Amino acid sequence: MYFPRRKKLAAAIVGAASIALLATGCSSGGGSGASSDKGTTLTYWASNQGTSLANDKAVLTPELKKFEKQTGIKVNLEVVGWNNLQTRINTAVTSGVGPDVVNIGNTWAPYLSATGAFLPYDTANMAAIGGKGKFVETALATGGEEGKTVTSVPLYGLAYGLYYNKKMFADAGLTAPTTWEEMVSDAKKLTDSSKGVWGMGLEAGSYTENVHFAFITAEQNGAALFKGTKPDFTSGGVVSGVERYLDLMQTDKVVNPSNAQYTNGTEASADFAKGKVAMIVNQDNAGPNLEADGMAASDYGVVAIPAPAGGKKISSGIQGINLSVFKNTKHKDAALKFVKFMTSEATQGVLGRPYASIPVLKGVAPTFTSDAAIAKTFSDIYNNASKPYPLVPLEGAFETNVGNAVNNLFATIATKGSVSTSDIKAGLQSAEDKTNAAG
Amino acid sequence: MRETTGIKVFRTITIVILALFVVVPLYIMITTSVKPLGDVQGAFSWLPTHFTLQPFIDIWRTVPLGSYFINSIIVSLSASVLSVVVAIFASYAVSRWRFRGRTVFTTTVLSTQMFPGVLFLLPLYLIFININQTFGVQLVGTRPGLIITYLTFTLPFSIWMLSGYFDNIPRELDEAAKVDGASALVTLFRVVLPVARPGVIAVLVYSFMTAWGEVLFASVLTTETSRTLAVGLGEYSTEVNVYWNQIMAASLVVSVPIVVGFLLLQRNFVAGLTAGAVK
């Protein structure tokens, strides 16, 4: 291993600890080579997709048992909550010691790919998991950096839709909106703040939701968030997109300002189920939640989030969870077998229902809902009206910083009443500065 | 001594304000834990309208709280007992001998209190990984890793408090034991420690509470099998819902043993502080 001179100096200063530390860099890359996987145990970190970590365990365990029966490979499952997952992955990447297989939010794929910690699905590895031909192309496109070999493959697909309360729409003599303007005018008609009823509900305090809408509205305006790999958050299209989204609360006044404090991704859907809001934007996995809050699947309809008249018809980012293998796994072959198993039609069919995920495989019917219309709507959105989030290493920083900037703008609207276009631009500029600093 | 009206008014106002300040959050915690989730998500009410103990049953299912409990007990007990043992030896040395490096030792130990904990996290994780690769001792994701971390975190305050306590125990006791032919260690165990019991208990309580409530390091240094209660409490906010009533119920379950233990030992704690830290 080559030590630059200054490294040696640093090592000398820091002493034993750092020498050991540098050794970490070299000690990775255990490689595969085991001819038989029988008796191998894989460690698998799964993300929280179900109602609780315990629920996830219950859903996944039977599938892992099936896998063990087929291959003799044991899978040691740990479900990691979202509050910990990214930090755990980052520390694993940093130290070179982690699980064999891991779930990642697909928007993390580019930056994690850039760290070089994950196994690239090159031709041989891709063949080992069943070939790239089986995946929906747009979904597979989320797997890494633009123009490079993907380091993750899609596992669960998700897409945004506009949920509307059928009865409230019928009572007001309205039909589901097809343009942003219609959506706003419908929402205005349905808003009666004196009765505590609002046209729309938003998770306006959740940075992940907010950044997704910054992306969707920018795409609708035909604006790009990155110039090459450099952030560009203050162009006219991005700013007016964010403004259009903020205006739902600020000037259209169809969103209760209290939504600025909704951070969990669940409060708006609870309001929707209780009839307090007529429309929400949510990913396709809202069903079980709405049901738990007392709203039957027949009570609501779903359409694509509409674009403004003349805008591009983009309704969603390619949402979802991807599956990656750590490069320094000692059980590469077994890990790839496991990836193949998880992305097989059979497993996708079983997990699609409890996790309300859209199939990431070509030509496979969705199982997440019994409502054929809703299934078709979401499949259409996922396959035809979605775009991948920016496939650049700074995507992670973009999410946090733009998302938080929009959070803060909503907070200002809720607490102080208004933000100007220049406030929005300033907020996005500061997000851009922070994002640049992360690179 | 005669009390003026002024004193009485001051005392009443102080007590009422502070008691309310302390009690309201505790009251909210208790009442929320016996409400159904629907009521908790609605407008606030002081009294539970639909009393239920269901959250106290659900908490064990939503999150494997039972095994977290066991982890927390093992980790906190081991860390606090070991911390006290290590602190006793170190404090005795600092209090009774003047040796080379003594000032460096005490200064370094105490200045660690100024270092922001966030920065320790990643380096510590890396050091643990390296220990594993060099010596084959697994520290990340295991209880021993967490135990030595907590034990060290509480050492500075413990050493400082205990050495203060030892300083206040007259040297004559040591001298008398020495004359009787006792060695330094025998003196420590037979003569000094019995007198220093409140100080030892105070340190024990402090270390236990620190270990019981720590969140940041536990969230990175533990896996599912070694996770502690303080981290586990965060798992009641899931992708699907925030189970406020269960959060409060679990918080109560987690708090009660430690609060009761602390209150039982509080006299010792105060006495330990008085002699150790305050004098």
Place this chain on the structure above:
Amino acid sequence: MTVTTEKPTIAGPPARPAASSGSQRAKKRRLPGWWLPLVLIAPAVVLELLIHVAPMLVGIWMSFIKLTQLYIANWSAAPFLGFGNYSVSLDFSGPQGAALLQSFLTTCLFTIVVVGVSWSFGMAAAVALQRSFFGRGVLRTLFLIPYAVPMYAGIIAWKFMFQQQTGVINHVLTSLHLTSAGHEPFWLIGSNALPSVIIVAIWRTWPFAFLMLMAGLQSIPEDLYEAAALDGAKPFRQWRSVTLPGLGGVNRVLLLVLFLWTFNDFNTPFILFGGNEPPAGDLISIHIYNTSFVNLNFGFGSAMSVLLLLFLLVVTGIYLFISNRRSDDNA
């Protein structure tokens, strides 16, 4: 009363233990058993080196390299930056430096208020409970509970109370007609976030001040008060001339400990805001955490931590210097 100057306290002058008789000769000839204290402190030294000192050194080293997301998986490739991370941190006209300065000032305000109010509450309660009366034991126990409740549990209860629509705070404000229904203030977002996090921090902190001051009061002899009363001193006068000087040693330690703990407080904002820290509640430890673990610039985060450490060292040093001198003057 002997005070901390005679204890091995933070960066203070070397302690003067009772066992100094042998120290003269020790310079020439090692006494038998000279190794014993070294053996006794050995476990503590090893642990401190492993858990505190080594990570601190690694952290300092990190602050000199460009440890961003592109390099975290391969440290040896991270470019050496020298003081690059520091100059960005301290360039207050740049966006990064400006944000750090803002966070630092917020933290100063937070610390001053939290320490000030916690100390005042602790003092008021300790004085109020100084003399025996019916129910004193119960109140003392009650006041100590927030200190004993695990951090997460106490803070999360406050988070629930601060909810805009379902929280008790707005419920009370509305029923007192301080706010009107439909226009309830937000507590966890916007500019109210700072008062909120301050309140929660005070709730968790003041019982410790109470505990220490109560312990200190017990060591003030009753006859000092009687003498003061004979001189015709009113209660407030007595407090100023007897209680406060009597607590000098306690206060010196207490204020320093409160200052350090509060300035480095991570848990209160982290749990209260749940990762959605509003700018008004962007305390320094959270700022560093976000830079390191969210924006994955560990080098920059480390540089800020080292600056923070230096600041705290300087403040502590000045504090001890002044307070030691003052106590010497009084002696």
